[in-house]
Amino acid sequence: MKQIGVGVLGFGTVGAGVVEGLLKNRDLMAQRLGVDIVLRKVADLDITTDRGVTVPDGILTTDAASVLHDPAIDIIVELIGGTGIAKTFMLEALNAGKSVVTANKKLLAEYGDEIFNAAAANGVDIYFGASVGGGIPIIRVLREGLAGNRIETIHGILNGTCNYILTRMEQEGLPFDVVLKAAQEAGYAEADPSLDIDGFDTAHKAAILASLAYGFPVPMSSIQVEGIRNLSGIDVQYASQLGYRIKLLATIKHHDSEVEVSVHPTLVPLTHMLASVNNVFNAAMVRGDLSGDTLYYGRGAGRAPTASTVIGDIGDIAHNLALGKPRYGRAINNANAGKIAMRAPEAVVSRFYVRLMVSDKAGALGQFTTILGRHGVSIQAASQLEPISPEAVSSGFVPVVMLIHPTPDAALSEALEEVLQSGVIGEKPVKLRVL
Amino acid sequence: MKQIGVGVLGFGTVGAGVVEGLLKNRDLMAQRLGVDIVLRKVADLDITTDRGVTVPDGILTTDAASVLHDPAIDIIVELIGGTGIAKTFMLEALNAGKSVVTANKKLLAEYGDEIFNAAAANGVDIYFGASVGGGIPIIRVLREGLAGNRIETIHGILNGTCNYILTRMEQEGLPFDVVLKAAQEAGYAEADPSLDIDGFDTAHKAAILASLAYGFPVPMSSIQVEGIRNLSGIDVQYASQLGYRIKLLATIKHHDSEVEVSVHPTLVPLTHMLASVNNVFNAAMVRGDLSGDTLYYGRGAGRAPTASTVIGDIGDIAHNLALGKPRYGRAINNANAGKIAMRAPEAVVSRFYVRLMVSDKAGALGQFTTILGRHGVSIQAASQLEPISPEAVSSGFVPVVMLIHPTPDAALSEALEEVLQSGVIGEKPVKLRVL
Numbered sequence: 063m064k065q066i067g068v069g070v071l072g073f074g075t076v077g078a079g080v081v082e083g084l085l086k087n088r089d090l091m092a093q094r095l096g097v098d099i100v101l102r103k104v105a106d107l108d109i110t111t112d113r114g115v116t117v118p119d120g121i122l123t124t125d126a127a128s129v130l131h132d133p134a135i136d137i138i139v140e141l142i143g144g145t146g147i148a149k150t151f152m153l154e155a156l157n158a159g160k161s162v163v164t165a166n167k168k169l170l171a172e173y174g175d176e177i178f179n180a181a182a183a184n185g186v187d188i189y190f191g192a193s194v195g196g197g198i199p200i201i202r203v204l205r206e207g208l209a210g211n212r213i214e215t216i217h218g219i220l221n222g223t224c225n226y227i228l229t230r231m232e233q234e235g236l237p238f239d240v241v242l243k244a245a246q247e248a249g250y251a252e253a254d255p256s257l258d259i260d261g262f263d264t265a266h267k268a269a270i271l272a273s274l275a276y277g278f279p280v281p282m283s284s285i286q287v288e289g290i291r292n293l294s295g296i297d298v299q300y301a302s303q304l305g306y307r308i309k310l311l312a313t314i315k316h317h318d319s320e321v322e323v324s325v326h327p328t329l330v331p332l333t334h335m336l337a338s339v340n341n342v343f344n345a346a347m348v349r350g351d352l353s354g355d356t357l358y359y360g361r362g363a364g365r366a367p368t369a370s371t372v373i374g375d376i377g378d379i380a381h382n383l384a385l386g387k388p389r390y391g392r393a394i395n396n397a398n399a400g401k402i403a404m405r406a407p408e409a410v411v412s413r414f415y416v417r418l419m420v421s422d423k424a425g426a427l428g429q430f431t432t433i434l435g436r437h438g439v440s441i442q443a444a445s446q447l448e449p450i451s452p453e454a455v456s457s458g459f460v461p462v463v464m465l466i467h468p469t470p471d472a473a474l475s476e477a478l479e480e481v482l483q484s485g486v487i488g489e490k491p492v493k494l495r496v497l
Numbered sequence: 498m499k500q501i502g503v504g505v506l507g508f509g510t511v512g513a514g515v516v517e518g519l520l521k522n523r524d525l526m527a528q529r530l531g532v533d534i535v536l537r538k539v540a541d542l543d544i545t546t547d548r549g550v551t552v553p554d555g556i557l558t559t560d561a562a563s564v565l566h567d568p569a570i571d572i573i574v575e576l577i578g579g580t581g582i583a584k585t586f587m588l589e590a591l592n593a594g595k596s597v598v599t600a601n602k603k604l605l606a607e608y609g610d611e612i613f614n615a616a617a618a619n620g621v622d623i624y625f626g627a628s629v630g631g632g633i634p635i636i637r638v639l640r641e642g643l644a645g646n647r648i649e650t651i652h653g654i655l656n657g658t659c660n661y662i663l664t665r666m667e668q669e670g671l672p673f674d675v676v677l678k679a680a681q682e683a684g685y686a687e688a689d690p691s692l693d694i695d696g697f698d699t700a701h702k703a704a705i706l707a708s709l710a711y712g713f714p715v716p717m718s719s720i721q722v723e724g725i726r727n728l729s730g731i732d733v734q735y736a737s738q739l740g741y742r743i744k745l746l747a748t749i750k751h752h753d754s755e756v757e758v759s760v761h762p763t764l765v766p767l768t769h770m771l772a773s774v775n776n777v778f779n780a781a782m783v784r785g786d787l788s789g790d791t792l793y794y795g796r797g798a799g800r801a802p803t804a805s806t807v808i809g810d811i812g813d814i815a816h817n818l819a820l821g822k823p824r825y826g827r828a829i830n831n832a833n834a835g836k837i838a839m840r841a842p843e844a845v846v847s848r849f850y851v852r853l854m855v856s857d858k859a860g861a862l863g864q865f866t867t868i869l870g871r872h873g874v875s876i877q878a879a880s881q882l883e884p885i886s887p888e889a890v891s892s893g894f895v896p897v898v899m900l901i902h903p904t905p906d907a908a909l910s911e912a913l914e915e916v917l918q919s920g921v922i923g924e925k926p927v928k929l930r931v932l
Contacts, residue, residue, distance in 0.1 A: 207634030
């Protein structure tokens with residue numbers, strides 16, 4: 063049986079998971095793929111810390127160059143992360159004619175164009191399944207299974223930390239800060255959680271999914287990103303009373319010559335499959351013109367799930383190489399570069415949830431609904447709800463929650479600004495999207 | 498750009514969907530795959546009925562042989578169905594060196610071994626993504642994305658007709674017969690619905706999934722199959738009261754040297770993702786040793802969704818062929834033939850739901866619990882519930898519903914038979930599995 067050599071760069075959590083999986087399931091994969099995948103080398107600056115996996119002698123090294131240029135290594139697995147040395151090593155691997163597997167979403171979201179071009183120029187494979195969705199094979203599905211579809215929409219819960227926090231906020235009625243602290247103590251959130259909770263991790267993943275679906279590089283700067291840091295428990299509870307669950311959602315939509323990509327805390331109806339995705343689990347719902355709605359669910363992070371996808375990618379390349387050559391050509395392509403534009407955030411049309419603290423003086427309700435109407439904002443439902451807690455309400459104001467019919471973001475923002483200026487509400491309005 | 502020719506056999510619902518999709522999204526696929534997929538011929542005995550798609554002149558033919566032996570056709574798409582002429586044509590295509598795409602679950606479940614061997618002998622690809630799950634790329638995920646995993650369990654809702662019937666039974670409190678009739682009128686059930694409602698369609702799909710996951714041909718005769726024809730609305734309602742939803746579930750489990758494959762109406766906890774899969778939608782939850790739980794959801798049948806998967810398969814083969822050769826080797830393999838056995842149905846251990854109509858005489862409860870105990874059957878919870886309707890209860894008997902701790906099927910069956918013989922219950926007990 064033909065042997066394909068693998069070198070791993072980065073022996074952290076995911077790296078150790080990949081090494082463990084490759085060693086454990088080597089025979090099984092050989093049986094399935096008809097090729098023997100051999101772990102040749104693992105490089106990391108730190109090769110003394112116990113990673114919970116027994117590596118055969120002679121595999122661990124601190125010398126990345128010896129991995130990148132080992133002629134017995136066909137596939138380089140980049141699991142260092144970040145956009146520094148990881149980028150240098152990846153380009154070096156591609157230029158040395160090695161195929162590459164990576165889970166590095168930040169690198170692909172920010173330098174994908176350069177990296178995919180290098181893979182193409184060298185005629186090698188680059189697989190990045192684990193960059194989005196951890197153990198969920200969403201990249202593969204989008205690239206291959208749904209290849210015959212025009213992708214109409216993608217809605218994704220792509221960050222486990224945020225989903226864990228939102229789940230506990232809803233189920234236990236706790237405020238954001240308290241749950242974040244608990245998540246940090248439980249190891250579900252980083253000491254510096256901003257990449258997750260401010261939505262940028264989700265945005266990186268959304269950029270990769272949109273680039274793959276539409277064939278052009280989606281610039282990070284064009285994605286409107288709103289995290290969950292300022293989300294109030296009050297709105298989580300009101301949403302629940304209205305039959306919704308708030309999720310940090312990546313929204314990708316195709317409109318003829320434009321694509322809309324954004325990240326927002328979004329009200330999802332309880333009857334929607336995405337509402338059932340709780341705790342650290344991730345999911346993406348993809349609507350194709352032929353397939354209709356399809357959903358992919360699983361663990362979005364973690365050692366073994368991420369390793370599962372990395373190893374699936376290694377298996378693909380190994381199978382290709384065993385047949386004689388890489389299968390280059392199904393990575394992200396730029397066929398639509400310059401042909402599709404990003405929709406401006408202000409122009410995005412959505413349903414909205416709005417919470418106002420309205421003066422309980424007579425006429426207040428009429429006053430702000432008149433302002434909304436003048437801006438073409440149409441109210442689908444409005445109700446004055448019981449205050450969640452007495453302290454949450456300033457005296458003389460009552461909470462009014464509204465669901466707004468599909469409206470351009472800009473129109474609603476202007477209307478709410480005018481309502482605020484009018485003095486009829488007591489604090490800045492809360493505006494959330496509704497799926 | 499290299500052109501790859503496609504010939505379609507069978508211009509029925511799915512065939513027309515594939516033809517429409519290939520014509521509509523040809524440019525898009527060329528852009529994504531770097532190969533131009535050209536529909537060359539479509540054969541059917543009936544080429545005059547309007548199928549809702551405009552086919553260019555010269556494509557439609559009643560002569561299948563002219564498709565099978567056209568040198569400009571590289572890929573044959575078999576959408577005739579059944580195990581008769583479809584099998585003949587498929588073998589003829591493989592032997593003529595054509596790669597094949599099929600959605601024919603019955604043919605693969607019953608003659609898969611012969612067909613995969615013919616593909617191997619001829620060094621061509623055979624793809625069968627649409628044989629299970631319609632628009633859900635579950636076959637691809639199992640074959641490729643999860644290739645690095647030992648598959649521990651698969652639980653699937655794989656028949657849209659049954660799921661539609663069960664959803665309406667629960668939501669509207671209607672009996673099976675009434676909903677079946679409505680489903681037939683709405684076109685969601687066949688005039689002869691037995692293949693669906695008796696569970697055999699689900700069993701065909703389970704056989705294919707298990708064969709793929711474990712590398713040996715799973716004989717249909719070894720699968721215990723129970724459909725939903727005899728399912729009482731009473732149990733649907735009681736299950737709901739207990740926090741469960743009844744689904745027709747294919748269960749596939751790996752135990753060392755044995756694999757368990759069965760099809761049963763099964764109580765699924767409402768908090769489980771599979772419980773949220775309603776109406777005609779299908780889903781499969783796959784647990785890998787690395788990935789953990791992953792779930793795939795979408796439309797399990799229908800013209801466009803099934804075409805989506807067929808076209809994804811065509812795209813794969815076309816991409817392979819454009820690179821020089823088929824990618825044979827990732828179909829079902831028989832590496833474990835003779836090494837893994839099917840677990841006998843009696844030996845399968847499961848949690849169970851049991852409903853007994855128990856005599857309301859003093860001591861009856863003690864009598865049957867004693868019998869259960871003697872057979873090692875342990876009761877997790879038991880309650881005497883309100884009768885769903887007065888007519889449903891024979892005078893002198895009260896409904897008792899129990900959840901049973903994991904027990905071998907045989908032990909519970911024997912215990913319940915003894916309870917029935919003892920005269921303490923008024924009718925045959927109801928026994929359902931619990932996930």
